[in-house]
Amino acid sequence: MMYPRLVLLRQFLREDGVIFISIDDVANSLLKLLCDEIFGSKNFITTLIWNTEGNTDNQYEIKVNHEYVLMYVKNTKFKSEAIGRVVDPNTREDSNLWRGVADNNINKNNPANPPAIFTIPIGFPSKEEVVFYKGKNVDQAFFDATKRAGLVSDDIKSAYGIEKLSGLPVKLDDLIVENHKVTKPCRVYGGFANRRKLEQFVANKFKPVDDDEGPIEFYINANAAIRYRRIVETPSNILSVLRGFGTTERMRGELRRMGIHFDYPKPVELISYLLKIGAENESSLILDSFAGSGTTAHAILKQNSEDGGDRRFILVEMNEGISKEVTEARVRLVSEGYIDSKGGKIKGLGGGYQFCTLSAEPLFTPQGQIREDVTFLQLAEFVWFAETGTGYCGMADSPLLGEHEGRAIYLLYNGILKDKSAGGGNVLTGAVFNIIPPFDGPKTIYAAACRLGAPRLQREQIVFKQTPYALEV
Numbered sequence: 001m002m003y004p005r006l007v008l009l010r011q012f013l014r015e016d017g018v019i020f021i022s023i024d025d026v027a028n029s030l031l032k033l034l035c036d037e038i039f040g041s042k043n044f045i046t047t048l049i050w051n052t053e054g055n056t057d058n059q060y061e062i063k064v065n066h067e068y069v070l071m072y073v074k075n076t077k078f079k080s081e082a083i084g085r086v087v088d089p090n091t092r093e094d095s096n097l098w099r100g101v102a103d104n105n106i107n108k109n110n111p112a113n114p115p116a117i118f119t120i121p122i123g124f125p126s127k128e129e130v131v132f133y134k135g136k137n138v139d140q141a142f143f144d145a146t147k148r149a150g151l152v153s154d155d156i157k158s159a160y161g162i163e164k165l166s167g168l169p170v171k172l173d174d175l176i177v178e179n180h181k182v183t184k185p186c187r188v189y190g191g192f193a194n195r196r197k198l199e200q201f202v203a204n205k206f207k208p209v210d211d212d213e214g215p216i217e218f219y220i221n222a223n224a225a226i227r228y229r230r231i232v233e234t235p236s237n238i239l240s241v242l243r244g245f246g247t248t249e250r251m252r253g254e255l256r257r258m259g260i261h262f263d264y265p266k267p268v269e270l271i272s273y274l275l276k277i278g279a280e281n282e283s284s285l286i287l288d289s290f291a292g293s294g295t296t297a298h299a300i301l302k303q304n305s306e307d308g309g310d311r312r313f314i315l316v317e318m319n320e321g322i323s324k325e326v327t328e329a330r331v332r333l334v335s336e337g338y339i340d341s342k343g344g345k346i347k348g349l350g351g352g353y354q355f356c357t358l359s360a361e362p363l364f365t366p367q368g369q370i371r372e373d374v375t376f377l378q379l380a381e382f383v384w385f386a387e388t389g390t391g392y393c394g395m396a397d398s399p400l401l402g403e404h405e406g407r408a409i410y411l412l413y414n415g416i417l418k419d420k421s422a423g424g425g426n427v428l429t430g431a432v433f434n435i436i437p438p439f440d441g442p443k444t445i446y447a448a449a450c451r452l453g454a455p456r457l458q459r460e461q462i463v464f465k466q467t468p469y470a471l472e473v
């Protein structure tokens with residue numbers, strides 16, 4: 001069952017789109033294999049693990065308190081557009097990310113960054129007014145040993161009495177800072193990340209140099225380490241374990257206070273967070289094909305009301321009872337506002353929606369013809385939506401379906417004219433045109449055929465569309 005649904009959903013994804021699929025511990029491994037095949041393993045981003053929290057003290061043999069959210073992009077080429085820049089709220093409070101800054105040591109003591117000498121020149125900036133760090137006396141054997149090891153290993157450090165802090169490149173000369181500036185050249189030895197940028201920074205007379213993620217600058221800190229600092233305008237730190245994003249129990253309770261009963265709603269906080277990742281763009285279109293209680297719509301309306309966005313959503317719910325009494329009821333209440341069961345007034349989030357019902361059977365045969373048992377009302381709904389993008393609210397008792405933005409829309413089908421005229425009234429002839437309700441303005445007329453000549457069509461402002469061909473989707 002999952003396979004065809006996922007194939008269909010992939011077709012709906014934009015090139016810069018992203019899909020999240022929530023799944024439990026039992027089905028996760030099978031789903032991952034299916035998704036790798038359908039979406040392509042190279043488009044797999046990660047499996048987010050949602051800590052479902054809730055009650056964990058009910059003495060199961062093992063209480064599974066997590067679910068998975070598989071995440072794929074449609075096309076890795078557009079990965080950076082597809083994935084929003086979001087800082088996980090569980091990021092350390094004192095993290096520089098909250099201040100929009102990335103601040104890190106550049107000394108990377110590992111074989112990927114083999115040790116080499118860098119000379120810190122006079123004038124190199126320091127955050128400290130004064131720093132003094134005594135240089136180490138090392139011999140050639142020290143350099144040979146570190147070259148062999150590919151790093152300044154802990155053994156070598158202790159053999160030469162060097163502190164074990166990996167953050168410190170080995171000072172081969174005294175490091176002296178006065179007045180926030182290095183006062184004499186100091187050779188340091190170690191493995192460095194961003195070495196090329198460091199050299200550009202020196203060549204640039206200690207002014208910030210451009211880097212992909214924002215300008216970057218270097219400085220010496222109180223521990224005599226060289227650090228880099230980058231202003232990150234839109235920091236991002238997405239963690240794969242999701243904690244503190246609400247619980248199903250709490251969401252169920254909130255729905256109950258709205259007079260809605262649904263057993264396993266996702267918390268709105270969780271979906272809101274996923275939206276920040278996948279629908280950062282304020283005009284995103286979000287499809288939830290298993291809508292249930294409509295948490296996705298709730299989260300989108302909330303997000304739009306917070307940032308002024310105009311994200312749109314399509315919710316699909318196959319259970320008729322749920323779609324009306326749960327999904328639609330919730331979307332209406334959260335958009336319009338409501339009084340909860342405790343008498344509290346909950347303000348509406350704004351936004352609107354249309355409720356559409358899909359016909360049980362397709363309107364067209366596999367050969368593209370209109371199925372014989374399709375009623376006038378069913379085709380009228382289809383034509384009206386195709387022309388206007390809105391739901392049909394008329395009575396379907398006349399070939400004139402209605403007027404939309406100054407244009408009348410007609411449908412000649414299934415004997416709506418009671419067989420009084422040629423082709424059972426399904427062909428647009430002069431006689432048929434004379435008896436259909438008039439409209440003084442542009443008209444779009446759907447019919448099986450047209451016998452009016454081009455000059456008449458032009459004179460009467462008619463755009464003719466032939467059924468069923470003009471209805472192809």
Ligand SMILES: C[S@@+](CC[C@H](N)C(=O)[O-])C[C@H]1O[C@@H](n2cnc3c(N)ncnc32)[C@H](O)[C@@H]1O
Pocket residue numbers: 262264265266267289290291292293294295296316317318319322
């Ligand atoms: C687990 S619930 C989704 C809960 C939802 N995320 C929420 O927060 O309320 C799954 C829903 O998908 C609906 N459903 C199952 N199969 C479906 C399908 N093939 N097409 C559309 N809806 C489906 C079920 O009726 C059910 O309401």
